[in-house]
Structures are given as structure tokens and as C-alpha cells.
Amino acid sequence: MKKIVVLTGAGMSAASGLATFRGAGGLWGEYPVQQVATPEGWYKNPNLVTNFYNDLRKQLLSVSPNEGHCILAKLEKDFKVDIITQNVDDLHERAGSSSVTHLHGELTKVCSSKSPNNPKYIKTLAPEDYEVKIGDLAEDGSQIRPFIVWFGEAVPMIEQASNLVQKADILIIIGTSLQVYPAAGLIHFAPKGCPIYVIDPNSLALPENQHITHLEMGAVEGMQTLYAKLLAKKE
DSSP: OOEEEEEEOHHHHHTTTOOOSSSTTOHHHHSOHHHHSSHHHHHHOHHHHHHHHHHHHHHHHTOOOOHHHHHHHHGGGTSEEEEEESOOSSHHHHHTOSOEEESSEEEEEEEESSSTTOGGGOEEOOGGGOOOOTTOBOTTSSBEEEEEOOTTSOOTTHHHHHHHHHTOSEEEEESOOSOSTTGGGGGGGSOTTOOEEEEOSSOOOOOSSSOEEEEOSOHHHHHHHHHHHHHHHHO
16 A cells, blocks of 8 residues: 655645634734744743633634545545644544644643653643633643744654655645745655655745646645546556
């Protein structure tokens, strides 16, 4: 069974109605990155940061996986599929994908502010507990914080992600500008000769020395098109 590795970015979630961080109308326009997505912002105003992520969790409850998410889950019937996502939502899991690596953390989880990546203190919130308060403590006694990789922090899952890409028979990249590192560098780990499909409606600066097909479409239309192509090649 061929192995498909998928890298998804904000365009994947935007098709479900989730606000993106970059671009016109993005969340960074309303909340400067430094305030809500850096360790310094957290230490300066943990209340603001806590409420920002509480609001994002509420938004997550109001959306559902789109057809693009569902097609990726459906691909598991015919391929071994590993998803690497830059998104912090749980839409891939809710669509039924069984192997999802989150590069930038998970919105539905919280962790220790003293030791953010210690698995002992990482906790998954039930939807009824999405409202985190100042004074809610991790088991090490520190204030719980969002389990999100902020700017200036290491990306613990990048090595696992690069190992997955190195073993890909097919690489699919959906809804990412390939501008945010280290995630943008993953394309260079694809094996020589590995077909790469990039689904994004925007013009992108893509490497010229790889087997890249750019489908200039949104996530849903692009996955509908690619799904038909992959199944036709398999027959």
C-alpha cells in the first residue's frame, strides 16, 4: 500500500469557516502576534492570552470538517495516510483521519506554563471545559497555558514530521503559503522522484527541482480533483 504524506495549513481550516491568522481579515490584524502568540506576551498578560484561546475554542465548536478533510480520511481505504498539520484545530481527527501530527500544538489541549512539553502535564479539555481561567493549575502547580507552539519556541514534532516526509510515496501540500519555517522546509525532505501535489489558490514560489503539480484551487475543490486522479492512477 502506497504511503501518502499530507501537509496542511490554514487554507485547509479556512474552508470550514475558521478564521486564519494571516491574510486579509486574519486574527493577527486584530491581535498582534507579540501579544497572544509569544512567551513574552503570555508572561506580560496571561489573562489576555487565556481569553484569546478560549474564544478560539468556542469558534471551533461552531465549525465542522469540510469535504477536503473528509476526503483525506477516505483516502485511508486505499493508501497509508499520515497527516502533518500546521493547524491547531481538531478537524482532521473529527473527519476520521487516524494519523495526525500537530506541528504547532493543539487548541483542545492545555499544558504546564513551567514545562509546556512535559507529557505528564498535557491535558485534553472536554468541550464543556473549554473556558480556561487564571487560577487553573497544572499538576506541577503552575498556571495552565494553551498547548500551542508560540513564536520563539522550539517545534518538538518537526523531526517526526521530517521522518514521515522522507518515507512518502506521494506528498500532498494543502492551503499553506510555505513561508513559515520550519514547516515550509518539509517539502525538501521528499524522496527524489516523489510526486508532490500542492493545492492552493495563490501563486506560490515552489522549488523547481522537484516533481510538483500545483492545483490552483481551494482545499475542497483541490482534494476533489486530486482524489479522482489518485484513484484513477491506482486502477
